[in-house]
Structures are given as C-alpha cells and as structure tokens.
Amino acid sequence: MELGISPWPSSLCSSVLDKLKASARKVRKIGEDDPRRIAHSFKVGLALTAVSFFYYATPLYDGFGVSAIWAVMTVVVVMEYTVGATLSKGLNRAVATLIAGVLGVGAHEVAARSGERGEPIVLGLFVFVLGAASTFSRFVPAIKARYDYGVTIFILTFSLVAVSSFRVEELLQLAHQRLSTVAIGVAICLATSFFVFPVWAGEELHKLVASNLEKLASFLEGLEAECFGEKARQQNMEGKPFLQVHKSVLNSKASEDSLLNFAKWEPRHGRFGCHHPWKQYQKLGALNRHCASSMESLVSFITTFREPMSKNTDPDIAEKIRTSCVEMSSGSAKALRELSTAIRAMTVPHSANGHVAASLAASADLRRALSGGVALSEVTDIAAISFLLAEIVGRTEEIAGSVEELARLAMFKPVEPDCGSAVKPVADDEETTTRVAITIDR
Amino acid sequence: MELGISPWPSSLCSSVLDKLKASARKVRKIGEDDPRRIAHSFKVGLALTAVSFFYYATPLYDGFGVSAIWAVMTVVVVMEYTVGATLSKGLNRAVATLIAGVLGVGAHEVAARSGERGEPIVLGLFVFVLGAASTFSRFVPAIKARYDYGVTIFILTFSLVAVSSFRVEELLQLAHQRLSTVAIGVAICLATSFFVFPVWAGEELHKLVASNLEKLASFLEGLEAECFGEKARQQNMEGKPFLQVHKSVLNSKASEDSLLNFAKWEPRHGRFGCHHPWKQYQKLGALNRHCASSMESLVSFITTFREPMSKNTDPDIAEKIRTSCVEMSSGSAKALRELSTAIRAMTVPHSANGHVAASLAASADLRRALSGGVALSEVTDIAAISFLLAEIVGRTEEIAGSVEELARLAMFKPVEPDCGSAVKPVADDEETTTRVAITIDR
Numbered sequence A, B: 001m002e003l004g005i006s007p008w009p010s011s012l013c014s015s016v017l018d019k020l021k022a023s024a025r026k027v028r029k030i031g032e033d034d035p036r037r038i039a040h041s042f043k044v045g046l047a048l049t050a051v052s053f054f055y056y057a058t059p060l061y062d063g064f065g066v067s068a069i070w071a072v073m074t075v076v077v078v079m080e081y082t083v084g085a086t087l088s089k090g091l092n093r094a095v096a097t098l099i100a101g102v103l104g105v106g107a108h109e110v111a112a113r114s115g116e117r118g119e120p121i122v123l124g125l126f127v128f129v130l131g132a133a134s135t136f137s138r139f140v141p142a143i144k145a146r147y148d149y150g151v152t153i154f155i156l157t158f159s160l161v162a163v164s165s166f167r168v169e170e171l172l173q174l175a176h177q178r179l180s181t182v183a184i185g186v187a188i189c190l191a192t193s194f195f196v197f198p199v200w201a202g203e204e205l206h207k208l209v210a211s212n213l214e215k216l217a218s219f220l221e222g223l224e225a226e227c228f229g230e231k232a233r234q235q236n237m238e239g240k241p242f243l244q245v246h247k248s249v250l251n252s253k254a255s256e257d258s259l260l261n262f263a264k265w266e267p268r269h270g271r272f273g274c275h276h277p278w279k280q281y282q283k284l285g286a287l288n289r290h291c292a293s294s295m296e297s298l299v300s301f302i303t304t305f306r307e308p309m310s311k312n313t314d315p316d317i318a319e320k321i322r323t324s325c326v327e328m329s330s331g332s333a334k335a336l337r338e339l340s341t342a343i344r345a346m347t348v349p350h351s352a353n354g355h356v357a358a359s360l361a362a363s364a365d366l367r368r369a370l371s372g373g374v375a376l377s378e379v380t381d382i383a384a385i386s387f388l389l390a391e392i393v394g395r396t397e398e399i400a401g402s403v404e405e406l407a408r409l410a411m412f413k414p415v416e417p418d419c420g421s422a423v424k425p426v427a428d429d430e431e432t433t434t435r436v437a438i439t440i441d442r
Helices: A009-031 A036-056 A058-078 A085-113 A115-137 A141-164 A171-195 A202-230 A254-262 A278-304 A313-346 A351-373 A376-409 A420-441 B006-031 B034-055 B057-079 B085-114 B113-136 B141-164 B169-195 B201-228 B254-263 B278-304 B315-345 B352-371 B375-407 B418-442
Strands: none
Touching: A009 A036, A009 B113, A009 B375, A036 A058, A036 A141, A036 A171, A036 B034, A036 B113, A036 B141, A058 A085, A058 A171, A058 B057, A058 B141, A058 B315, A085 A115, A085 A141, A085 A171, A085 A254, A085 B169, A115 A141, A115 B006, A115 B034, A141 A171, A202 A254, A202 A278, A202 A376, A254 A278, A278 A376, A278 B141, A278 B278, A278 B315, A278 B375, A313 A351, A313 B201, A351 A376, A376 B278, A376 B375, B006 B034, B006 B141, B006 B315, B034 B057, B034 B169, B034 B375, B057 B085, B057 B315, B085 B113, B085 B169, B085 B201, B085 B254, B169 B254, B201 B315, B201 B375, B254 B278, B278 B315, B315 B352
C-alpha cells in the first residue's frame, strides 16, 4: 500500500505518533518540573545494582546462600524519595524483622513439643492469633501513622519463620541470614539516600509552607490589582488566574502531614537541628488553609456579583471603600510575602507586624466609615466583600503570630532592619501606617 | 515488702494499671466504633492460616518447593480492608509478576551470551535501567494513582529473576513457581475478601458522601436553633458543638479519592451495577467541601462578633432578618437532609428542589428588604452573616443539582410523593413556599 493513495493508514500513523509525542512531552515535563525526580530514579537504579553485585560476588554469596535475595527485596521496598521516608521504612523493617524473628523461633520451640501431628496446628494457631492482633493494631491511629509498615513486616516475617520452621532444619541460621541481609539492604538504601543528592522531608516541609504563604500573598496582590486597583475592570472575573492560586493551599494537608511524619525521623541536617519544631509547621499549615478557605468564599462572591459598586453610590464613599480595600489587601499581601521570605531565610520577620497593623487599621477604619449613616442599598455587595477581606486580614494576623512562634522556637536569626533588601518593605510600611493614622484622625 | 507500709510501689503500680486500662479502653473503642475492623482482623488471620496449611500439606509442598513461601508473603501484603483495594493490589501483583517474569527470563537469555565475565555486567545494566525507568514512571500521576504497587512489584520481580538467573540453574521453573504461588496467594485473599463479610469501597464511598450531606444539614439546623431561633442566646457561641460538625467534611478529600480509586476495580455488588457513576461522587464531594468551606467562614464571623444585632436596630427589621435567616437555614437543612436520605435509599429526591427554592426566595427577599433604605449602621454584622448564609444556600442549590445528576446517571428509583415518610417534608415545604410567596407580594 502506497502513501497518498489511501490516506487512512498514514493519518492513523500520525495520530498515534502525535499521542506518543504528547505523552513524551508530559513525561519530560514531570522531570523538568523537579529534576530531583530524575536523580531519585538514578539513585534507586544505583542501589539496586549495588545490591545485585553483592549477590554476584561469590565469597559473599557463599556466606549467605539464597537468602541474599532478601537484600535485593529490601532495597526495592525501602528506598523512598526523602531521607526521612527511607529511614522510617528501613528502621521499621529492620526492627520488625528482629522482633518477629525472635518470636518466630520461640513459637517454633513451643510448637516442636506438640508432636508431629500437633505442630502444624499449634503453628497455625500462633499465625492466626498474631496475624489478627497485628492487623487490628493497624487501626490504632498512632500506630498507623508511624509503624504501619513495621507491623506489616512483623506479620510477614513471623509467618515466614513460623511456617518455614516446619520444613527448614536450621531455623536459627535462616532467621540470622534474613536479619543480616535485611540489614545490608537497609544500609545500602540509607547510604544512597544520605549521600547521593539527599532530599530531606523536613526541608521539603519548610519550603512547602513558605511557598503556600507566597501563594496566599499572590492571591491578595491579584485581588488588589484586578478588583480595587485604579485600572481595575470589574467585568468577567471568572477566568482570572489569581482566583485559582490559593486552591492548591486548600489541598495541601495530606502532603504536609506525611512530610511532617517523615521529618521527625530525620537527624540534624543543613540548617535544621535535632529539635527543630516540626509540629509548628502543622499549626501554620492549618492557619494557611483557613486563610485559603476565606479566600474561597471571597472568590465565590466576586464571581457571582459582577458589579461590586452600585451605580448610585456616593463617589466619596466609593473612593473610601476602594482605598480601604487596597490597603487591606496590599498590607496583608506584603505581610504574607515577608513572612514567607523570613521562613525561607530563617530570619525573624521584622516588618510583617507593621503591615498587619496597617491592614487591621484600614479594616477598622472602613468599618467605622460604613457605620456612619451610609444607606445599605448603596453598598450591599462591596460591604460583603470588604467584610470577607477583613476576615482574611484577621487570618493573616494569626499566621503572623504563628510564624513568630516558629521563629522563636526554631531560634531564627534576627536581622538588622536597616540592612540590604529589608529597606524597601519598611519604607512602604511606614508610609501606609502614616496614611492610616491620618484617616483615623479625621 | 508489704502494701500499706511504703505507698510508693503500690501507687506506681496503680498508675501503670490506669494507663493500661486507658489504652485498653481506647483499643476497645476502635473496635466498637466499627466492628468490621475486628472482622477484617479475623479475615487476615484466616487467610494467613489457610495459606500456611497449604504449606504444611506435604503433596503440595513437593510440587512447589520452598517457593510456597511466596504465597504467605502475597497474603500478608495483598489483603486489604475493602474488596476494591484487595482486588487492585492482587491484580497489580499478579500482572506485574507475569510481565517482570517474562522480561527477566528474556534478560537472562541475552546476558547468557556475554560470557561468564560479561553476564553480571549486562544483568547489572538491565537492573539499573529498568529500575530507574520504573521508579521514574511512579512520578506520573496516572500511574501513581492506579498502578503504583504494580510498578514496585515489577521492579522487585524483575530484579529477583534477573539476579537469581546468575545462580539458579532452572530459571524457568523458578519463574513458573513464583507466578503460581503468587496466583494462589491472590486467590486466597480474593476469596476471603469477597465471601467473608465483604467491605465494598464503592458502598463506603456512597455512605461517606451521604453522611457528609447529613453533617452539613446538622450544621444548618444547629445554626438555626442557636443563632436565629426564638430562644437563641447570642452569647458564647464558641463552645457550641454544631460549629465543629462540618469540619470533618473539609478533610474528607483523601478518603473519598482513595475509595473512588478502589471502587473502580470492584465488580457489580449489592445495589451497585457495573457502570455505577463513581466519578459523580467525586464531583459531589467537591461541592460538599465547598459548602463546608463557606460554613467555616460563617463560623469565624459568628465567633468573632458576639452581638449580631446592633441594639439600635428597628424591631421590624430585626424580625425580618431573623425570619429570613431561619427560612434560609431551615430550608437548606431540609434540602440537604432529604438529598442524603435519597442517596442512602437510592431514590430520586422529590422535595429537595422545593426546599432549595424556598431558601433562595428567602435570600432574595432579604436582599430586597435590606436594599430598601435601611441604614448600614443598624445591620452591619447581621448583614454579613446573612450574605454568607446566602452563599451557603447557593452551594446547596449546586449540591441538589449534582445529586439529581447522580440520580439520573445511576438510575435511582422514583418514589411516589404521597407514600410513607415522604409526606412530612412536602407539607413543610408547601408551607414555606406559601409564606415566602406572601412575603414577596408585599
């Protein structure tokens, strides 16, 4: 069949090619988004090859027999993306194997006294009772969170040792070999994890929380520019990108919880000491989500009511509302951005409180202005929007308090307010505060 | 040492006893909260014992050799709480073992041609490349969601077969034995999961979504009684239990996603057909969370401003606002409760739309009333609360639409409006609608 005569096969071919190209682009993007993923894949390959060569090397093989295959298995299941996750899985596996091995040998000793007919029954009973009890323990939240994998390996090893004991003559040697090979596998994983481009769960958590603060700040900056700015066009808000930016913060609970869980296993690394207050990140994360949830309410308001300002609004009132909203959103945005920068640099935030105070003052000021005999009909929707914005300002205050506590607990370094990049926000801040003070004086 | 002479050991003893008792109570509560957890633990014990006896039975053992231990291992790692999860893990494990076994034998054939010195190098290269590529594929979201376990088992089996091929003479027999024993383990798990007190992920998802709707309804009922009711005391809202009831809805995304993922693997069961629209539950769940997030905003308003009604409010206006808020919250609560009942019974909801319409009418009505020249100073906070409540009414409307779509897609049964328990809400509904109609006419 020639090309050109029947267009069907060539178009089919090109559509398949297009799909393949699209998939390749997607896969490439995953690697480009975070090149450490590629590094991790190489690390797993490296650890696997290392453990295989351990198996190929004859003198070692003679020592461990076929059990050496357990080392390969350990590498496949223990090797995880972050150091904390690898440590958690490795220690769970090693300790659970040890305990289950000892108990398994004990169970064999007991069962061996029941005669040839009784032995499988006693062993079966042991396996049933310990299997059921361990499975039930996995429903206990505290065990589920930290030792779930260990419990699985405990059931596995106990069943293996207990069941094998019926057939294998030299049980102690089997238990010893399994333990040694698991230890070798864990050691190879830990070495690769620690020394080849390590990814620390604690550092990831630290960065995630800081980047979530930045997202909240971006939302408020977008809000200021698109809704209250001088050039704001009030129509068709629905497609604006800033309305989406806080959404990923709302869904970050699962990642934060798992990173926190792994961070606790990690030793001192980089700028993070042994007693770094990881728990505080969880509290801060909850406040971030609370703030994002208030933003969600604001978004549904903005997208539902397209004309925030009624046409018969007094121009003075309209201007007053607009400037107050600008002050609230820009003050909170600056505060959040400074808090994020402070977390990244691990320094004490020094101007965030000033920005928060300016937003709070603008919020109280607007409240007072609106209470002064303005007819509700003039301002219904914008009033609701400014109330919601005031709520976000309140959340920002809580976040600032939580970051301060983190800075205190983790002993962040203080920074001289007059040095380097810190100059600009302070200047902004003073200007805002002054302006607000004047407004209040009126 | 006698008791009574030195109080120290006895008090130590009793404090340890108290702690043990407290732990025992906790563990007991976990079982009482959901007795199916106990059933699941027994099922795992049962499956493990069944597979051990398979090992003890001599004729079978002679057929499979030491490989029979793989069956024990498969049971430990594949047996999960729901049928869908067990099916997903079992099929992943069986298929991945098959593919990796075939590729492993192929890799051995290629490596065997490289001579005794070249063989381990070629095998090591294969293990490195396939291990790294498979690990990278786990970062692709679509693979991560459904085939993560399969990819792990693929790397594991391929490494085992490839590495063993250097030592084990009869490789084909080893691959065949591993595949057969894994299949036996999976079969035992599936049989236990399907036939002994099965827990279906799909049914769990169905119930979770219905119970989340009930929680949202309880929040609104509490709000009505505590904030707008005749006997409402407006002080000290912070400790009220209804302010917490929507919180678990906010955090239900992870469970819903994982149940959905497992539900897709399940065959027809009970009232759920093969093509049950599981995806629709995800959409409905997102709307529920959106509604709960609006409730969260309302809660922070209620707990911050303790006197929703300013003292200088016109009594007529105050009464108007109160009754409108009662109508909005009670109408939405009734609608949500009816939607939940309809999902549980798998019947078409027939009066929910009426309740939603009543709430929407009350909301529009209040808006109109407040626009009519009321001074903002009189109603600032209550106006904000009623706006937020109006937003919740809007969310309820979306939820009702989504449940209707679910009823259509899943072919829920229609119910005659005049039979049984359905009478009461309809009567309520008509009353509300009439009242609203009169109000609008004014």
